[in-house]
Amino acid sequence: MHFFLDILLLLPLLLAASLESLVKLFIPKRRKSVAGEVVLITGAGHGIGRLTAYEFAKLKSKLVLWDINKHGLEETAAECKRLGARVHAWVVDCSNREDIYSSAKKVKAEVGDVSILVNNAGVVYTADLFATQDPQIEKTFEVNVLAHFWTTKAFLPAMMSNNHGHIVTVASAAGHTVVPYLMAYCSSKFAAVGFHRALTEELAALKKTGVKTTCLCPNFINTGFIKNPTTNLGPTLEPEEVVGKLMSGILTEKKMIFVPSMISLLTVLERILPERFMITLKRKINIKFDAVIGYKDKGQ
Incomplete structure (x- = not known):
């Protein structure tokens, strides 16, 4: 009973917080400077990782680029240098824990403490459960x-010691x-x-x-990983649009970014609307x- 009374006492706070959020929608949030920050981006050799590296390069950050693809990594690094950034590039297999840890030690020794970590590297296999191989x-x-x-x-302890840093998780809608057919x-x-929320x-x-x-958390992006995606939610997203939203979110310290924004509404509806309706939707x-x-x- 005491718990429910405590909840009722929180209603004024709910109203105040809701009004505050509404007002903030119309007030542009100040963007922080990332000049001089050491930014490490995984999966930087292509797609979202590459374009994100370009944007940080334009903002005068120091870049540490990781990717398993040496050729793509070198192309990204070359363009970032052309944009005026200091760049360090390592070929790293992000599926290998020991490779990550050993590369992290090199970064700390040769570059210094990472203050912005962008966990972008990802893989996808478009198949049902039975066609997806165990490996x-x-x-x-x-x-x-x-x-x-x-x-x-590897990199959070230094951020915590300085009480300064940013961990970016590139997930998905x-x-x-x-x-279906994207179970893994x-x-x-x-x-x-869940990692982002728990952290x-x-x-x-x-x-x-x-x-x-x-x-x-973006919808389908036109990066070639998923072949011929279509949805009535709108056209396939262009990487430049997604990276624009990502950079805006990082610079204004936004916790969750949905692209397009209507995805956030769908996640709420799925939790409160009847299952039968959601199947039709x-x-x-x-x-x-x-x-x-x-x-x-x-x-058959």
């Missing part, structure tokens, strides 16, 4: 979520709502979103208010892409 499932989790633990354990990917991105709460509990967290949204189907109905 593919393992790699999906190793890159999409376990790597976040290893990089954060698939970390909030599921899609959706599961790993749910874990990545955010843990930093608050430890009173490390200077270490910020941001999570990016998802049919209307009509998400499609090329996928391998391994299941064979014996009756």
